[in-house]
Amino acid sequence: MNRIADTENGKVRGLPGADPRITVFKGIPFAAPPTGENRWRAPQPCRDWEGVREAYEFAPISIQDTPGLGSDIYCREWHVDPEIPMDEDCLYLNVWTGAGNPKEKLPVLVWFFGGGFQWGYPAEMEFDGERLARRGIIVVSVNYRLGALGFMAHPELTAEQPAAPTNFGCLDQQAGLKWVIRNIAAFGGDPGRITLAGQSAGGASVLAQMNCPENEGLFQRAIVLSGMIRSPYEEDKFITPGSLEAAEQKGVDFLEVLGVDSIAQARELDALYIRDKYAEYASSHPRMSISIDGHFCPGEPMKRYMRGEHIDVPVMAGNTEDEFPNLICAASRQEYQDKVREIFGEKAERFLAFPEAGNSGRDPLGGQEAAGAGEYAAVSGIECTVKSAFIQDERNGFGGRNYYYRFAPQIPGWDHPGTFHSVDLWFFFETLAKCWRPFTGKHYDLARQMCNYWANFVKTGDPNGQDADGSQMPRWDPYTAEYPCEMVFTTQGPLPGREKDSPFLRFLMEALTERLLGK
Numbered sequence: 001m002n003r004i005a006d007t008e009n010g011k012v013r014g015l016p017g018a019d020p021r022i023t024v025f026k027g028i029p030f031a032a033p034p035t036g037e038n039r040w041r042a043p044q045p046c047r048d049w050e051g052v053r054e055a056y057e058f059a060p061i062s063i064q065d066t067p068g069l070g071s072d073i074y075c076r077e078w079h080v081d082p083e084i085p086m087d088e089d090c091l092y093l094n095v096w097t098g099a100g101n102p103k104e105k106l107p108v109l110v111w112f113f114g115g116g117f118q119w120g121y122p123a124e125m126e127f128d129g130e131r132l133a134r135r136g137i138i139v140v141s142v143n144y145r146l147g148a149l150g151f152m153a154h155p156e157l158t159a160e161q162p163a164a165p166t167n168f169g170c171l172d173q174q175a176g177l178k179w180v181i182r183n184i185a186a187f188g189g190d191p192g193r194i195t196l197a198g199q200s201a202g203g204a205s206v207l208a209q210m211n212c213p214e215n216e217g218l219f220q221r222a223i224v225l226s227g228m229i230r231s232p233y234e235e236d237k238f239i240t241p242g243s244l245e246a247a248e249q250k251g252v253d254f255l256e257v258l259g260v261d262s263i264a265q266a267r268e269l270d271a272l273y274i275r276d277k278y279a280e281y282a283s284s285h286p287r288m289s290i291s292i293d294g295h296f297c298p299g300e301p302m303k304r305y306m307r308g309e310h311i312d313v314p315v316m317a318g319n320t321e322d323e324f325p326n327l328i329c330a331a332s333r334q335e336y337q338d339k340v341r342e343i344f345g346e347k348a349e350r351f352l353a354f355p356e357a358g359n360s361g362r363d364p365l366g367g368q369e370a371a372g373a374g375e376y377a378a379v380s381g382i383e384c385t386v387k388s389a390f391i392q393d394e395r396n397g398f399g400g401r402n403y404y405y406r407f408a409p410q411i412p413g414w415d416h417p418g419t420f421h422s423v424d425l426w427f428f429f430e431t432l433a434k435c436w437r438p439f440t441g442k443h444y445d446l447a448r449q450m451c452n453y454w455a456n457f458v459k460t461g462d463p464n465g466q467d468a469d470g471s472q473m474p475r476w477d478p479y480t481a482e483y484p485c486e487m488v489f490t491t492q493g494p495l496p497g498r499e500k501d502s503p504f505l506r507f508l509m510e511a512l513t514e515r516l517l518g519k
Contacts, residue, residue, distance in 0.1 A: 059092035061121035096129035099188020114200025135455035142176035154251030203227015308396030318405035
């Protein structure tokens with residue numbers, strides 16, 4: 001096995017994985033430390049090193065709230081180590097490869113983790129790339145800056161560096177991608193067969209990278225897991241990128257919280273002090289994330305996608321069945337109807353006529369005195385958005401090679417969690433054995449097939465192929481207007497089929513499309 005790779009900055013030595021046919025390289029620097037004068041700047045070139053660098057351990061995670069201190073589901077699931085190393089010097093990536101020599105030209109998956117642009121790291125145990133690498137692809141996970149250090153804007157920054165005034169975390173991702181293009185051949189990879197993939201904020205990052213004109217030609221496929229997050233009922237100001245001016249005002253307010261008068265002074269502060277002050281700031285202000293800066297992000301990515309202004313590559317996207325349901329909350333039936341009229345205007349009566357527009361059954365006010373109050377018209381906004389985007393892609397002359405999935409198996413555990421946001425990661429990476437949940441054989445079978453579909457898509461842009469025993473896996477067709485195929489991942493296995501006819505869903509998809517297109 002090839003345990004040493006010769007990168008542009010020097011040689012790195014990896015270690016055998018649990019499967020010795022796989023070599024794992026951890027903590028490879030792809031940019032200079034974003035510290036001191038490099039804080040709140042686009043990533044700068046990495047310095048060379050002498051000799052062979054030992055790439056044996058994950059690099060420190062980005063500055064963020066200490067993981068693993070709570071009792072929420074994510075602390076139970078994978079943010080389990082409060083003592084994991086953390087540092088502002090965090091621009092490193094990791095490589096899993098089964099290539100025996102640099103000439104094999106294997107396809108490459110570049111992974112961006114999720115966490116709302118505030119939390120998360122490549123060292124999370126569900127992101128182990130070994131099982132995917134065993135299927136003949138190379139996996140690269142890229143770290144990036146988060147929170148105030150990754151997404152702050154300020155008038156001084158705009159004046160100082162107008163081409164990169166904010167979105168530093170996304171620029172880190174882009175720098176990691178470009179590093180892969182320049183260096184992956186040394187690990188046996190093909191720089192001309194790259195798939196960008198991510199989940200949640202990582203999926204939103206892939207969408208943003210798809211809509212950055214500078215990235216044209218840099219990757220050939222995209223996977224967006226639970227990342228097209230839009231509601232058919234209202235705008236979420238955090239999910240929807242705001243203007244640079246609005247982001248700059250957040251930066252002005254944040255410097256007041258920091259107790260400094262300039263970016264120069266803020267660059268002298270300790271990174272953990274900035275983190276703690278950002279937590280204080282976030283208790284009364286919106287958190288910082290992607291902004292429309294006119295350069296990396298020339299416009300809202302979801303709207304650009306719907307207008308056909310994105311980089312044209314095949315896309316796999318979908319959602320878990322229970323995550324982030326969108327609904328309309330009202331204290332009375334009358335208030336609900338008034339809200340519907342405000343949202344849908346002249347189409348409100350058509351909406352109210354759907355049986356699905358009735359009360360969802362939940363009554364947050366409780367008791368008979370609250371009759372008619374509650375949460376109405378529950379729907380998966382992510383499902384609406386992905387399907388709307390794929391149909392609009394067709395109308396724009398693209399599409400026909402976009403694949404939709406819904407993750408819907410029974411998830412075991414004392415907490416009866418349902419298919420919560422992010423649980424599908426255990427399956428796509430086939431890392432169930434690292435989870436505390438009492439998964440059984442059917443779950444492992446499903447994970448094997450989901451991982452197969454993923455690897456096939458990375459290789460060819462088509463998820464279909466054979467299972468480990470040589471049998472053909474259930475056929476997964478693209479989602480199109482004529483044949484809206486959805487792949488449902490269930491406890492019994494992958495179940496492909498035509499989407500059930502739902503006038504209610506179609507109505508919401510049309511309304512969402514019109515809103516995103518500004519009609």
